[in-house]
Amino acid sequence: MKFDLVKEFNGHSGCKVLLCRDADKFFVRKLSGSLTYNKRLRKQFIKQKKFTLPFVKTPEIYNYGYSAKNELFFFDMEFVRGKALSDTIGILTxxxxxxxxxxxxxxxxxxxxxxxxxxxxIFQNKITRLSRIAGNKNRLIKQALNKLKRFDFSNIDQSDCCGDLTLENILISDDNKIYLIDLLDSFYNSWMIDVAKLLQDLDLHWSYRHCPPDINVNLKLLISKNILIQKILKLENGNTVLLQIYYILLLNVLRIAPYAKDKNTHAFIEKSIDKIISTINTMEQK
Ligand SMILES: Nc1ncnc2c1ncn2[C@@H]1O[C@H](COP(=O)(O)OP(=O)(O)OP(=O)(O)O)[C@@H](O)[C@H]1O
Ligand SMILES: [Mg+2]
Structure with missing residues (x-):
């Protein structure tokens, strides 16, 4: 197929995300960064194709296959004209x-x-495997792992979910529709994992770790966090549900640790573990 490359988006997964144009039609091609990543991207493509969450959309899939040159998996999807929520939250009312x-x-x-x-x-298995690679030398990481090992994850709901609900993966289209991208199967599928991922941005500012502090963004993140937390507290056993979500968040942050390469990410992990543990302690004392 012949088409023009318009621009390349930035992603973190090693995939190439390309805005392309075929005659008058724009589309986005997501191309695996390596042969070993093919399997994961294929799963993402299948999940996106089957996506059925209410009120939100995901870009329509047009085409998929393996590149003839190097056998890397790709899929082509609808181009959403709009912005990532991470980029616009500061200017929203x-x-x-x-x-x-x-x-x-x-x-x-x-x-x-x-x-x-x-x-x-399933959760304790994940924690055991993580404790083998996350390095027991760091005092804070050790403390977090011990806390996770003592927690009972028996009541974590299982449900359909997005899997990687960060603000960077939520696109708001110019006509104000919500599109989710980067759908992933987690080691456990749960709406609670999606909420934990949201709090990773709203409470811990994950997507902004490389950005200079912005008072507008911080204020809007705080407003969003409070709205979300109030909704969770209104659920049946809301306090327990919120505690479970913060334990999942602690696990999420620890899972980043073995892959952290830069100073900002290391700083994010230290600060976040500290913050989550004190939030959990406050909740457990009530
Ligand atoms: N269908 C689309 N329409 C418009 N923009 C898109 C689309 N898909 C991706 N993008 C843009 O490309 C960026 C990277 O895409 P994506 O999140 O899929 O990549 P990634 O490498 O998997 O990143 P990560 O794993 O870090 O989230 C997005 O943040 C978004 O700005
Ligand atoms: Mg993404």
């Missing part, structure tokens, strides 16, 4: 933020979830 959080929250499959009897086993 409180009312707009409330509307977006409402839509996102209503898309979560809370009512369509079930309890998996293996949940605690």
């Amino acid at each position: 409180a009312t707009q933020i409330e509307a977006f959080i409402d839509l996102l929250f209503n898309s979560l499959q809370i009512k369509k979830s079930n309890v998996n009897k293996e949940a605690n086993f």
Whole structure:
């Protein structure tokens, strides 16, 4: 197929994300960064193709295959004209933020979830494997791992979810629709994992770790976090659910540690573990 390359987007996964044009039609091609990543990108493509969460969309898939030159997997999808929520949150009004959080929250499959009897086993398995590679030399990491090992994950709901719900992966189209990209299967699929990923940005500012502090962004993140937390607290056993989500968040942050290469990411991990542990301690004292 012949088409023009318009520009290359920035991603972190090693994939190439290309804006292309075929005659008058724009599309985005996501191309695996290596043969070993093919499998993961294929899973992402399948999940995106089957995507059915209410109130939110995902770009329509047009085409997929393996590049003839190097056998790397790719898929082509609808180009969403708009911006990532991470880029626009600073200029949104409180009312707009409330509307977006409402839509996102209503898309979560809370009512369509079930309890998996293996949940605690699956989580503890993950924690054991992580403790082998996360390095026991760091005092804070050790403390976090011990806390996670003592927690009971038995009641973590299992449900459909997006898998990587960071603000960078939420696109707001010019006509104000929410599109989710980068759908991933997590080691455990749960709407609670999506909320934990959201809090990784709203509470810990993950997507902004390389950016200079911005008072507008920080204020809007705080407003969003408070709206989201209030919604969780209103659920049945809301306090327990929120505690479970913060434990998942702690696990998420620790999972980043073995791959952290730069100073900002190391600083993010240290600061975040400290913050989550004190949030958890406060919740557990109540
Ligand atoms: N369908 C699309 N329409 C418009 N922009 C897109 C689309 N898909 C991706 N992008 C842009 O490209 C960027 C990178 O895409 P994507 O998140 O899929 O890459 P990635 O390498 O998997 O990144 P990461 O794993 O770090 O989230 C997005 O943040 C977004 O700006
Ligand atoms: Mg992304």
